[in-house]
Amino acid sequence: MPGPGQVLIQVAAAGLNNADLLQGRGLYPPPPGASPILGMEVSGTIAELGAGVSGWNKGEEVCALLPGGGYSEYALTDSGSLLPVPGSVNLIEAAGLPEAAFTAWTNIMDTGRLAPGETLLIHGGTSGIGSLAIQIFAARGHTIFTTAGSDEKCQAARGFGAARAINYRKEDFVEVIKAETKGKGMDVILDMVGGDYIQRNIAAAAPWGRIVNIAYQNGFKTEVDFAAVLTRRLTLAATTLRGRTPEQKRAIRDALLGEVWPLVGTRIKPVIARTFPLAEAQEAHQFMAKTGHIGKILLQMA
Numbered sequence: 001m002p003g004p005g006q007v008l009i010q011v012a013a014a015g016l017n018n019a020d021l022l023q024g025r026g027l028y029p030p031p032p033g034a035s036p037i038l039g040m041e042v043s044g045t046i047a048e049l050g051a052g053v054s055g056w057n058k059g060e061e062v063c064a065l066l067p068g069g070g071y072s073e074y075a076l077t078d079s080g081s082l083l084p085v086p087g088s089v090n091l092i093e094a095a096g097l098p099e100a101a102f103t104a105w106t107n108i109m110d111t112g113r114l115a116p117g118e119t120l121l122i123h124g125g126t127s128g129i130g131s132l133a134i135q136i137f138a139a140r141g142h143t144i145f146t147t148a149g150s151d152e153k154c155q156a157a158r159g160f161g162a163a164r165a166i167n168y169r170k171e172d173f174v175e176v177i178k179a180e181t182k183g184k185g186m187d188v189i190l191d192m193v194g195g196d197y198i199q200r201n202i203a204a205a206a207p208w209g210r211i212v213n214i215a216y217q218n219g220f221k222t223e224v225d226f227a228a229v230l231t232r233r234l235t236l237a238a239t240t241l242r243g244r245t246p247e248q249k250r251a252i253r254d255a256l257l258g259e260v261w262p263l264v265g266t267r268i269k270p271v272i273a274r275t276f277p278l279a280e281a282q283e284a285h286q287f288m289a290k291t292g293h294i295g296k297i298l299l300q301m302a
């Protein structure tokens with residue numbers, strides 16, 4: 001049963017995240033108090049409301065961020081982590097929205113402080129997060145450059161709204177950005193690669209630029225020359241979402257409701273690479289680990 005401020009969701013589908021793969025291998029324990037079952041985002045219908053929850057109804061179609069427990073028929077979350085599923089969005093596909101939307105918004109807007117008219121570089125443009133982030137910030141009028149590992153992925157990223165998609169296996173993103181911004185660089189950079197990208201992001205950033213890491217897939221350790229950070233007044237930052245308090249997540253949810261959700265279903269759509277039945281969760285994890293996908297991978301409950 002849901003506790004005060006919580007809701008119980010009858011799960012239709014769960015979105016896959018890299019954290020699930022790590023948790024499944026014993027490398028990423030869930031935060032204290034969270035379900036030990038995998039799964040950090042779901043879509044479904046509200047089955048029960050806890051005490052003090054208002055503005056939501058039993059039977060309503062929702063998608064939600066969870067501290068854990070999404071690979072399940074029923075899941076609990078705080079009501080501040082809920083978002084409605086617009087009528088034009090398929091309930092299963094809505095499971096691909098919460099983690100990408102919360103992560104993109106808080107890192108690019110709260111930490112990256114992207115201002116109107118500023119430019120944005122999103123690495124991993126066809127990742128679950130990248131595919132939604134490009135749509136959100138292109139719809140808000142920003143010029144977006146992105147990187148991806150194949151021509152097919154670059155074509156998809158342009159379809160999401162990127163002005164320039166750089167195949168990093170063929171082109172150097174620093175050189176492309178310098179050439180195409182007349183030497184200025186990008187105002188905000190969202191990075192999930194790390195490693196040697198840390199120095200290269202510094203080279204690709206505009207004066208007063210903000211570089212925000214959400215992962216370090218190429219490594220946490222590298223040698224960095226900080227001279228350009230100083231002379232060009234850059235900010236380097238990194239954040240995680242999962243361990244934030246319910247109140248912190250509610251603030252991000254409220255911003256998404258006001259700024260992004262009016263466009264979900266029209267300008268902004270979930271990008272789904274593949275949906276597996278829950279019984280094939282292992283295969284779904286293997287599919288994600290191969291990194292050939294474009295968009296989100298889902299597990300359908302029934």
Ligand SMILES: NC(=O)c1ccc[n+]([C@@H]2O[C@H](COP(=O)([O-])OP(=O)(O)OC[C@H]3O[C@@H](n4cnc5c(N)ncnc54)[C@H](OP(=O)(O)O)[C@@H]3O)[C@@H](O)[C@H]2O)c1
Nearest residue numbers: 018103124126127128129148149192214215217239240241
């Ligand atoms: N900090 C947070 O709060 C937070 C929240 C959610 C997710 N994350 C992290 O963010 C990352 C993206 O999540 P996701 O769900 O969108 O994952 P995803 O769909 O699996 O995407 C991962 C992407 O990383 C790219 N990539 C992998 N290795 C790369 C490399 N060496 N160089 C360049 N690109 C590389 C891949 O693109 P190519 O095939 O084009 O290389 C792929 O599109 C994950 O590492 C995840 O753990 C962090």
